[in-house]
Amino acid sequence: KAGVTQTPRYLIKTRGQQVTLSCSPISGHRSVSWYQQTPGQGLQFLFEYFSETQRNKGNFPGRFSGRQFSNSRSEMNVSTLELGDSALYLCASSWVAGENTGELFFGEGSRLTVL
């Protein structure tokens, strides 16, 4: 069974640009969550999608957005990139949302560098 797949794995952008990251969950998983990992802040929750609807949202500015498609694939977008957006962006999937015990399956992440 294929795991969570994230693309691209690495990318470099400049300040002011925008970026779109993609995540394909494990087959059958309907919930997709996104996390940002930085050395200073650790792993921080961005948002969660279930059945194409955003169910939970973390404390990030509106420049961070996401969506989920009918096949459960998800994308996140960061507009007007800032240097502080440099991070590892992790996607995680799980069977269902709402009554989840928290066991998530993570992808390998997309490493974003903003210059």
Added chain:
Amino acid sequence: DQQVKQNSPSLSVQEGRISILNCDYTNSMFDYFLWYKKYPAEGPTFLISISSIKDKNEDGRFTVFLNKSAKHLSLHIVPSQPGDSAVYFCAANRHNQGGKLIFGQGTELSVKP
């Protein structure tokens, strides 16, 4: 507001000995507590969890203890092996929050042969 804290950024243990990783939390509404393990260049992988209604959960060499009165949990690894060397994250979750986990900062465990 750091709701989940891992105060030790690193821990070094001899192979075969016990590794004890600690985690403190502030929100008494958490329903589940989890430990994730992360190797460099990989995503975190789920290790073990415990419900807030229990005080111990064991899975092979891994045992998690929960002390609700102290808002403290710990992960015991016995015996420790060099392959256990990784960053360990403590996380907490509320049952109606789905994939929203609150993570600690992580503890880097090094198991020396």
